[in-house]
Amino acid sequence: MSHRTFALEDLRRILIVAAGADESVDLHGDIIDTGFEELGYESLALLETGGLIEREFGVSLEDSMVDMHTPRALIEAVNILLSETVA
Amino acid sequence: MSGGGETPVTTGVVVTGLGIVAPNGLGLRDFWSAARTGRSGIGRITHFDPGQYPARLAGEVPGFVAERHLPGRLIPQTDRMTRLALVATDWALRDAGVRPADRGEFDMGVITASASGGFEFGQGELRKLWSRGSRYVSAYQSFAWFYAVNSGQISIRNGMKGPSGVVVSDQAGGLDAVAQARRQIRKGTGLVVSGAVDASICPWGWVAQFASGRLSTSDDPDAAYLPFDRRASGQVAGEGGAILIMESAENALARGARVYGEIAGYGATFDPNPTGGRGAGLRKAMELALTDAGLAPGQVDVVFADAAGIPELDLAEARAITDLFGPCGVPVTAPKTMTGRLYSGAGPLDLATALLGMEEGLIPPTVNVEPSPSYQLDLVVGQPRAAQLCTALVLARGDGGFNSAMLLRRCRRNPTGPTTADSF
Numbered sequence: 001m002s003h004r005t006f007a008l009e010d011l012r013r014i015l016i017v018a019a020g021a022d023e024s025v026d027l028h029g030d031i032i033d034t035g036f037e038e039l040g041y042e043s044l045a046l047l048e049t050g051g052l053i054e055r056e057f058g059v060s061l062e063d064s065m066v067d068m069h070t071p072r073a074l075i076e077a078v079n080i081l082l083s084e085t086v087a
Numbered sequence: 088m089s090g091g092g093e094t095p096v097t098t099g100v101v102v103t104g105l106g107i108v109a110p111n112g113l114g115l116r117d118f119w120s121a122a123r124t125g126r127s128g129i130g131r132i133t134h135f136d137p138g139q140y141p142a143r144l145a146g147e148v149p150g151f152v153a154e155r156h157l158p159g160r161l162i163p164q165t166d167r168m169t170r171l172a173l174v175a176t177d178w179a180l181r182d183a184g185v186r187p188a189d190r191g192e193f194d195m196g197v198i199t200a201s202a203s204g205g206f207e208f209g210q211g212e213l214r215k216l217w218s219r220g221s222r223y224v225s226a227y228q229s230f231a232w233f234y235a236v237n238s239g240q241i242s243i244r245n246g247m248k249g250p251s252g253v254v255v256s257d258q259a260g261g262l263d264a265v266a267q268a269r270r271q272i273r274k275g276t277g278l279v280v281s282g283a284v285d286a287s288i289c290p291w292g293w294v295a296q297f298a299s300g301r302l303s304t305s306d307d308p309d310a311a312y313l314p315f316d317r318r319a320s321g322q323v324a325g326e327g328g329a330i331l332i333m334e335s336a337e338n339a340l341a342r343g344a345r346v347y348g349e350i351a352g353y354g355a356t357f358d359p360n361p362t363g364g365r366g367a368g369l370r371k372a373m374e375l376a377l378t379d380a381g382l383a384p385g386q387v388d389v390v391f392a393d394a395a396g397i398p399e400l401d402l403a404e405a406r407a408i409t410d411l412f413g414p415c416g417v418p419v420t421a422p423k424t425m426t427g428r429l430y431s432g433a434g435p436l437d438l439a440t441a442l443l444g445m446e447e448g449l450i451p452p453t454v455n456v457e458p459s460p461s462y463q464l465d466l467v468v469g470q471p472r473a474a475q476l477c478t479a480l481v482l483a484r485g486d487g488g489f490n491s492a493m494l495l496r497r498c499r500r501n502p503t504g505p506t507t508a509d510s511f
Contacts, residue, residue, distance in 0.1 A: 016159070
């Protein structure tokens, strides 16, 4: 079984489905270290985003979404969970 | 109309902006051009296939594409009724010449009404819950289907943190919300966004509405909703409503705002137990509104009827009107025959229609109806009627016994003017 990874492009796609995009933010720009709050996503938007990631990638983020303040932190956390799942 | 012997209102709580989303017109201009000429928006349901349902006609708001009007962040978290309410609010604020960002956030409130909440959104999420499991339910289900969601989203979008809330009293609720807004303005809030928008033309909402036993099963859009007609056999439901910007007259005049009219009087009653023999409370609600406004029945220029389209309810309303005004004693109209009954949106839409009618000097017609003479109402049917309107009384009844009456006043007749007999 190949090791599936969670990329920034996956996050962009899921954010838009889960919570839409703020017109004043360029989601396709360099956002990897930009805070979610600055990107226009409040806690509920992140909760919904986490739910979609869980369903699509088969991981369980539980309550850890509240600690993910940037795309980089979230992507790293999801990839650690994915590697654990494969192992 | 500010003709001879009339002066505009300069005190009280006034309406300075209107936003309209109605089955016969999206936006004030479209709506008024339809309403003033009697163009109906009732037709076969298109939001879902109504073929297997006993009621198949509705008044649907045409041509509304939310993405054209609202930011992308709001789409995944809103029901159709909230999208319509947010856009109607944008339009109402623009109509009033108000930029919320320029005003104190605690000096602006939001008080709307709701009859059913976000049913379409709720239906989708409940379907996910039962077919796929709780992990598939949107986090936004936590508020998107609540009664209060329109007030909440309007408040957030426009940065309005003053007194806010929602009133739930079925079709009477729209007037009750405007009355609550008036209370808050009297207590000192500078501006309140009020009115209501309901929209639940989805299978779940439809089943709930059909349970009232009042929906017409006719397939003829011109014969399904005929209040005060011998053929009356039920109602058509619709979606939409109106949002009103309300301010004190003092504030409105100070900023040079255009004033549509004043919320001059209001009365609300609850029907007693029908077995107790005390009769329905609609007449009392009208009397309370007149007393509140300091007006006599003879000073009311037009009545916008609740117009149930159910014979016993039509009779009760006609009796209440003729008891107070005399047989054929006041022009009566029901423009909702063009839209269907909009639940909490109905009262605010009638208020908006009345204010537009006052501005133009015209009573929009009741369509399709041949009035039964037994009701003894001077019903404005077929064609609009030209009339100098200084005042209008709007009635709304909610399922379960709610009665509300609201009096609008556009101008005060000068005691020395040519209309002395009616002077205030």
